[in-house]
Amino acid sequence: MTLATHRTLLDKIWDSATVVHESADHPAVLLVDLHVLHEVTSSHAFSLLKQRGLKVKYPDRTLALADHAVPTLAPDADARWPFSNPANRISVETLERNCREHGIHCFALDDDRQGIVHVVTPELGLTWPGQVIVCGDSHTSTQGAYGALAFGIGSSEVAGVLATQTLLMKKPGALRVELKGSRLPFAVTAKDISLAVLAEIGVGGAQGGVIEFTGEALKLLSMEERMTLCNQSVEAGARTALIAPDDVTIADLSARVRNFDTAAFENLIDHWRTLRSDPAAVYAQIWTIDVESLAPRATYGTLPALSIPLEDTIPQRAPECCDAALWQSGLAYFGLNPGDKLQGLSVQHVFLGSCTNGRLSDLRQAARVLENKRIAPTVKMWVVPGSRAVMRAAEAEGLDQIFRNAGADWRQPGCSLCVAMNGDNIPSGEVCVSTSNRNFAHRQGPGSKTILVSPLTAAATALRGVLTDPREVL
Amino acid sequence: MNVNGWTQWNGRAVLIARDNIDTDQIYPGRFLSLTNRSDMGEAFFADWRFDEQGCERKGHPFRKEQSIMVAGENFGCGSSREHAVWVMRDHGFRVVLAKSFAPIFKQNAIANGIAPVQLPGEVFTIMSAHQNLEFDISVDLALRSCTLISCDGKIKRTFEFAMELFDVHCLRQGVDTLGFLLSCSSAIENHLKTTQRINPLQQFYSGDQ
Numbered sequence: 001m002t003l004a005t006h007r008t009l010l011d012k013i014w015d016s017a018t019v020v021h022e023s024a025d026h027p028a029v030l031l032v033d034l035h036v037l038h039e040v041t042s043s044h045a046f047s048l049l050k051q052r053g054l055k056v057k058y059p060d061r062t063l064a065l066a067d068h069a070v071p072t073l074a075p076d077a078d079a080r081w082p083f084s085n086p087a088n089r090i091s092v093e094t095l096e097r098n099c100r101e102h103g104i105h106c107f108a109l110d111d112d113r114q115g116i117v118h119v120v121t122p123e124l125g126l127t128w129p130g131q132v133i134v135c136g137d138s139h140t141s142t143q144g145a146y147g148a149l150a151f152g153i154g155s156s157e158v159a160g161v162l163a164t165q166t167l168l169m170k171k172p173g174a175l176r177v178e179l180k181g182s183r184l185p186f187a188v189t190a191k192d193i194s195l196a197v198l199a200e201i202g203v204g205g206a207q208g209g210v211i212e213f214t215g216e217a218l219k220l221l222s223m224e225e226r227m228t229l230c231n232q233s234v235e236a237g238a239r240t241a242l243i244a245p246d247d248v249t250i251a252d253l254s255a256r257v258r259n260f261d262t263a264a265f266e267n268l269i270d271h272w273r274t275l276r277s278d279p280a281a282v283y284a285q286i287w288t289i290d291v292e293s294l295a296p297r298a299t300y301g302t303l304p305a306l307s308i309p310l311e312d313t314i315p316q317r318a319p320e321c322c323d324a325a326l327w328q329s330g331l332a333y334f335g336l337n338p339g340d341k342l343q344g345l346s347v348q349h350v351f352l353g354s355c356t357n358g359r360l361s362d363l364r365q366a367a368r369v370l371e372n373k374r375i376a377p378t379v380k381m382w383v384v385p386g387s388r389a390v391m392r393a394a395e396a397e398g399l400d401q402i403f404r405n406a407g408a409d410w411r412q413p414g415c416s417l418c419v420a421m422n423g424d425n426i427p428s429g430e431v432c433v434s435t436s437n438r439n440f441a442h443r444q445g446p447g448s449k450t451i452l453v454s455p456l457t458a459a460a461t462a463l464r465g466v467l468t469d470p471r472e473v474l
Numbered sequence: 475m476n477v478n479g480w481t482q483w484n485g486r487a488v489l490i491a492r493d494n495i496d497t498d499q500i501y502p503g504r505f506l507s508l509t510n511r512s513d514m515g516e517a518f519f520a521d522w523r524f525d526e527q528g529c530e531r532k533g534h535p536f537r538k539e540q541s542i543m544v545a546g547e548n549f550g551c552g553s554s555r556e557h558a559v560w561v562m563r564d565h566g567f568r569v570v571l572a573k574s575f576a577p578i579f580k581q582n583a584i585a586n587g588i589a590p591v592q593l594p595g596e597v598f599t600i601m602s603a604h605q606n607l608e609f610d611i612s613v614d615l616a617l618r619s620c621t622l623i624s625c626d627g628k629i630k631r632t633f634e635f636a637m638e639l640f641d642v643h644c645l646r647q648g649v650d651t652l653g654f655l656l657s658c659s660s661a662i663e664n665h666l667k668t669t670q671r672i673n674p675l676q677q678f679y680s681g682d683q
Binding site: 157421 | 498504506546548552554556582651655656658659666671674
């Protein structure tokens with residue numbers, strides 16, 4: 001129990017979900033409102049339950065989606081999905097079987113609600129302010145954009161949540177990132193803000209804490225953009241991120257939540273409006289970013305915190321957040337040197353998609369750059385919508401035609417080249433400019449080189465075939 | 475879970491002289507298709523141990539006899555994949571000594587009988603300064619201490635570390651958190667009843683599913 005009179009949003013959500021308080025002997029037991037599963041991290045958890053003769057305690061609070069292992073090529077004439085290997089097919093089938101056995105809703109490949117866990121859950125109006133949401137995937141933090149306390153967890157913890165609907169956790173510290181500014185500079189997107197935040201905090205600077213994003217600049221960001229921001233908070237070591245619900249949040253949810261009587265929903269909204277940090281609440285650390293000072297950015301090493309504005313050159317020394325050996329090995333991995341410009345770097349692949357930037361507004365931004373143009377003949381560009389709903393909406397607007405006419409590959413929804421386990425991968429030594437979240441060495445395939453950027457920068461780069469500042473083509 | 479508890483562990487150490495070792499290094503994503511633990515061994519630091527033709531790289535730091543990993547800050551950052559911990563355990567590792575840990579990795583390690591021991595940087599510094607020497611380390615969870623001994627016998631230092639009581643309990647008894655959570659089941663049911671937490675998924679049970 002937090003006795004302080006000035007409570008953070010984290011305190012408020014944490015206290016309301018606490019079943020057993022933390023003590024010297026054990027962490028707190030936290031109630032989980034919604035548990036989301038996917039095929040890769042759940043099979044071990046179901047096996048653990050089986051070993052111990054346990055059942056899923058609250059299957060009606062559990063939702064499953066297939067996203068990591070699914071092919072992004074369309075099914076063949078016999079409606080068979082072209083899995084890259086039998087193991088991936090089996091993992092999706094195992095998820096479906098486990099869900100059938102335990103009475104869990106599962107949206108797999110042939111369901112029109114299928115897509116990436118962190119794209120679909122909010123899209124279906126299931127992510128609510130004040131909830132505790134968990135999923136066996138680190139980017140569950142995405143859903144913190146709605147003011148939900150959303151944690152990524154390991155497979156053993158997934159088993160615990162399946163069996164008890166609770167999570168054992170020591171309370172994380174409250175951190176804050178204040179976003180100042182009343183307008184976004186031309187061609188600066190939520191992804192550029194996110195990369196700037198990571199560069200400021202460093203790759204482990206928020207370790208184990210919960211980042212609350214605050215500040216007037218949040219008003220400039222849609223729910224989709226806020227999700228991009230919260231998504232990458234884990235790349236600063238944070239346990240998750242939060243944004244207090246406001247009119248934008250409530251308008252979004254009002255359009256999505258279904259089958260609620262009006263009075264009950266009005267009560268919910270009244271409750272959501274109380275979910276904000278008290279003005280005098282205390283944080284362990286506060287960082288301030290002025291969004292008006294930002295420019296389109298790109299990463300240059302093998303950590304998401306290593307990024308610079310595209311107009312800059314690679315610094316002469318490792319930034320504080322990064323040990324010199326790792327910084328140097330990151331530069332060597334790309335064949336880059338201090339003082340080099342990133343702009344003009346030769347690029348072979350462009351990937352638009354993922355739980356970071358695979359939503360409709362991301363596709364719209366990229367399409368705006370590519371409309372009536374052709375991508376460079378030396379570049380392969382893949383567009384992978386974050387969900388079937390995103391795909392349908394994009395096709396209804398003709399975005400797929402813009403991408404196809406530009407020479408890009410319009411693919412089926414899934415995690416694809418972000419986690420690179422479904423057969424989609426980048427050949428060794430080739431550079432992929434990617435709207436995903438991690439640029440670790442070998443992340444997109446052995447020897448692959450990943451540069452993280454916004455959808456606008458990805459599209460501009462596809463046009464030129466070299467890393468390009470989007471302001472040059474807009 | 476068949477995690478054997480332990481209180482003392484002695485073993486050969488391997489130094490990974492870097493911060494921010496991410497779980498994609500420990501267990502590359504392309505191996506996530508595998509579901510049998512017995513097939514996963516190859517994935518362990520695969521891109522460090524093998525080149526793209528599958529030949530073993532010269533100069534990687536891993537040897538069969540090692541069971542303790544020593545690293546810098548933020549060990550195990552990135553993906554939540556527990557596969558990283560499984561494959562470390564299957565390669566014999568029972569302790570990671572690091573300056574700090576990514577939070578999900580730390581939970582995954584404890585659930586699988588690997589002790590995440592957070593140390594002052596001294597162990598890292600000593601080993602980094604003597605990279606030509608082999609080191610053995612003994613870890614005592616009851617005393618929360620660890621002793622670093624160089625194989626030539628010239629360096630011997632003992633350090634204390636802090637670890638949450640509950641984590642020590644899980645590691646020594648060889649249990650994960652599930653037993654504790656199950657013991658709370660009546661409190662959980664009460665909480666759900668008295669707080670009337672609305673289930674967002676009820677949208678799918680009460681209408682146009």
